[in-house]
Amino acid sequence: MTTTTGADERIKHTSILRRALVRPELGAMGGTVAVFAFFLILAGNTQMFALDGVLNWGTVSAQFVVLAVGVSLLMITGEFDLSLGSMVGFSGMIFGLLAVYVGLPAWAAIGVTVLACGLIGAVNGLLVIRTGLPSFIVTLAFMFILRGLTIWSAITFNKQPVVSGIADISAGDPIAWLFGGKALGGLFVWLGEQGWIATYTRGTRLGRPIVDGIPMLMIWALVMVIVGQWVLTRTRFGNWIYAAGGDPQAARYIGVPVARVKVAMFIVAALCATLLGISQAVEFGSAASDRGMMKEFEAIICVVIGGALLTGGYGSVVGAALGAVIFGVVQQGLFFTNVESSLFRVFLGSILLAAVIANTYIRRAITGER
Amino acid sequence: MSAPILEMTDIQKHFGHIIALSGVSFDVKAGECHCLLGDNGAGKSTFIKTMSGVHAPTHGEMKVQGEPVHFTSPRAALAAGIATVYQDLAMIPLMSVSRNFWLGREPETGFGPFKRIDFRKADAITFEQMREMGINLREPEQAVGTLSGGERQTVAIARAVYFGAKVLILDEPTSALGVRQTANVLSTIDRARKKGVGVVFITHNVRHALAVGDRFTVLNRGKTLGTADRGHISSEELQSLMAGGQELAELEASLGKTV
Numbered sequence: 001m002t003t004t005t006g007a008d009e010r011i012k013h014t015s016i017l018r019r020a021l022v023r024p025e026l027g028a029m030g031g032t033v034a035v036f037a038f039f040l041i042l043a044g045n046t047q048m049f050a051l052d053g054v055l056n057w058g059t060v061s062a063q064f065v066v067l068a069v070g071v072s073l074l075m076i077t078g079e080f081d082l083s084l085g086s087m088v089g090f091s092g093m094i095f096g097l098l099a100v101y102v103g104l105p106a107w108a109a110i111g112v113t114v115l116a117c118g119l120i121g122a123v124n125g126l127l128v129i130r131t132g133l134p135s136f137i138v139t140l141a142f143m144f145i146l147r148g149l150t151i152w153s154a155i156t157f158n159k160q161p162v163v164s165g166i167a168d169i170s171a172g173d174p175i176a177w178l179f180g181g182k183a184l185g186g187l188f189v190w191l192g193e194q195g196w197i198a199t200y201t202r203g204t205r206l207g208r209p210i211v212d213g214i215p216m217l218m219i220w221a222l223v224m225v226i227v228g229q230w231v232l233t234r235t236r237f238g239n240w241i242y243a244a245g246g247d248p249q250a251a252r253y254i255g256v257p258v259a260r261v262k263v264a265m266f267i268v269a270a271l272c273a274t275l276l277g278i279s280q281a282v283e284f285g286s287a288a289s290d291r292g293m294m295k296e297f298e299a300i301i302c303v304v305i306g307g308a309l310l311t312g313g314y315g316s317v318v319g320a321a322l323g324a325v326i327f328g329v330v331q332q333g334l335f336f337t338n339v340e341s342s343l344f345r346v347f348l349g350s351i352l353l354a355a356v357i358a359n360t361y362i363r364r365a366i367t368g369e370r
Numbered sequence: 371m372s373a374p375i376l377e378m379t380d381i382q383k384h385f386g387h388i389i390a391l392s393g394v395s396f397d398v399k400a401g402e403c404h405c406l407l408g409d410n411g412a413g414k415s416t417f418i419k420t421m422s423g424v425h426a427p428t429h430g431e432m433k434v435q436g437e438p439v440h441f442t443s444p445r446a447a448l449a450a451g452i453a454t455v456y457q458d459l460a461m462i463p464l465m466s467v468s469r470n471f472w473l474g475r476e477p478e479t480g481f482g483p484f485k486r487i488d489f490r491k492a493d494a495i496t497f498e499q500m501r502e503m504g505i506n507l508r509e510p511e512q513a514v515g516t517l518s519g520g521e522r523q524t525v526a527i528a529r530a531v532y533f534g535a536k537v538l539i540l541d542e543p544t545s546a547l548g549v550r551q552t553a554n555v556l557s558t559i560d561r562a563r564k565k566g567v568g569v570v571f572i573t574h575n576v577r578h579a580l581a582v583g584d585r586f587t588v589l590n591r592g593k594t595l596g597t598a599d600r601g602h603i604s605s606e607e608l609q610s611l612m613a614g615g616q617e618l619a620e621l622e623a624s625l626g627k628t629v
Contacts, residue, residue, distance in 0.1 A: 236487055239465075239469055239472075239473060240473075240474075246462035246464045247462045251473065253444055254474045255475075309464075313464040313465070363464070
């Protein structure tokens with residue numbers, strides 16, 4: 001199995017620029033650098049880049065990242081799920097009602113919620129596969145169904161759209177801290193004692209660090225990006241994800257179980273939304289029936305900024321995560337710079353358009369289409 | 371010579387009232403290229419799909435190396451060594467040559483949750499196989515979309531041969547290609563044949579068929595009209611058999627034998 005130098009010589013002719021261009025993350029990397037440069041100049045002297053400021057936009061970014069991981073994998077298999085925003089609200093509400101009204105311990109409520117939402121993801125996927133209808137329309141239906149069920153169940157059991165009292169139930173639970181707690185608390189106390197980070201100078205929390213840990217959701221986001229990117233680019237299943245989106249019929253003929261791959265990604269995306277829904281419920285101590293509104297579209301924007309093609313077969317988890325960070329940094333950054341926040345939507349629309357156009361050109365560069 | 375690897379006898383396929391195939395007999399031996407010629411609508415596609423396990427025949431017998439078989443899926447046919455290369459469904463353009471080559475059969479390394487594709491091995495073998503088929507890749511990570519139509523067919527053929535296909539069914543591999551690319555694909559067919567693969571070359575182009583074929587069978591209106599050996603049939607005879615004789619003879623007269 002020797003490769004001759006005769007063929008290898010041609011490798012040098014691929015310019016580094018061109019090779020970089022066909023990597024889906026490139027645009028998002030450039031965008032991330034640009035966004036950070038922009039806010040370092042405009043808001044460098046505000047609290048934005050102090051520790052609590054970083055955690056502020058970091059937490060918001062992490063919420064987008066968690067969804068974007070699932071949405072990117074699903075979009076690469078060539079499908080959408082517009083019901084994910086509703087799923088965020090739905091999962092939080094189911095969890096809240098099971099814990100507060102049924103009286104399940106938090107861990108059991110979480111378990112049942114995860115199972116139920118995973119099942120709904122599977123139903124979405126199976127409906128799309130069996131009927132051959134576009135996932136756009138099937139999941140649009142579920143967007144309304146799930147939102148309606150969320151509001152209905154809240155009103156029926158609780159007489160108001162917000163279920164509170166979750167904090168008492170999740171306190172001391174063996175697994176609830178995974179969704180709403182903070183990590184590395186000890187490290188931050190130590191950093192405070194060393195005088196490296198800000199601590200309270202008076203009051204009952206005297207000497208305790210102001211920032212007392214990293215939100216668990218940030219840890220989730222980080223782990224999910226690493227695992228997601230690894231599965232997508234390094235494993236056999238990842239190869240099938242690309243194939244299922246790139247050309248389902250060709251993939252089927254060569255023996256890839258396309259239907260199974262697609263349904264699995266519908267489940268993964270639904271579980272990402274569930275993670276966000278439960279986390280918010282534990283974090284805020286309540287479940288609200290309007291949570292997750294518009295999140296499905298925001299996640300799609302993150303993924304597209306991250307270089308994925310709407311038509312499937314191409315994209316990256318890391319790119320989607322960078323798209324989510326851009327989203328989070330800009331949304332929170334405008335607050336620090338006192339820019340009118342409605343301009344955020346103008347920015348979003350513009351960057352989405354720019355990303356879609358850029359992605360189309362990149363695809364042409366890869367496939368040689370004219 | 372040797373016994374056929376794949377033998378199809380009196381195959382019929384009905385879709386409701388429509389009789390797509392009404393008695394097709396066809397066989398292919400190791401190391402030969404058997405051309406199946408037919409005009410549009412002759413039943414070529416249905417026959418390919420029957421051979422490759424997409425459709426089950428309504429009537430007739432199918433044998434692989436003398437053993438009767440009943441394929442229930444393309445995967446079952448593939449497992450029996452019958453690989454099909456479809457005209458435009460051969461490759462996934464956005465994926466690299468190497469990823470395409472190994473799709474569904476990726477070599478793995480590592481244990482448990484750390485099991486991953488062995489890209490070093492996959493890329494090296496892909497590179498080597500492509501070179502053997504006369505395609506010098508710049509790099510195995512090159513997207514298939516950057517290859518020409520002929521090269522894509524070649525990658526698909528190389529893949530089938532590498533994974534041990536005994537019978538290779540090629541669905542109109544040259545019909546969308548330019549002259550030079552066609553020549554490349556025809557020489558790829560020749561290479562596959564020399565490796566002992568039985569090639570079923572489906573085409574409506576008599577010249578392409580005559581360039582590589584060892585035997586020729588014409589399909590017309592869902593029936594085979596017999597098989598001729600190389601050198602025993604002329605291009606004109608094949609042409610008129612495909613078109614069902616008469617009308618074409620009249621057409622040809624008016625066109626001055628240019629069809």
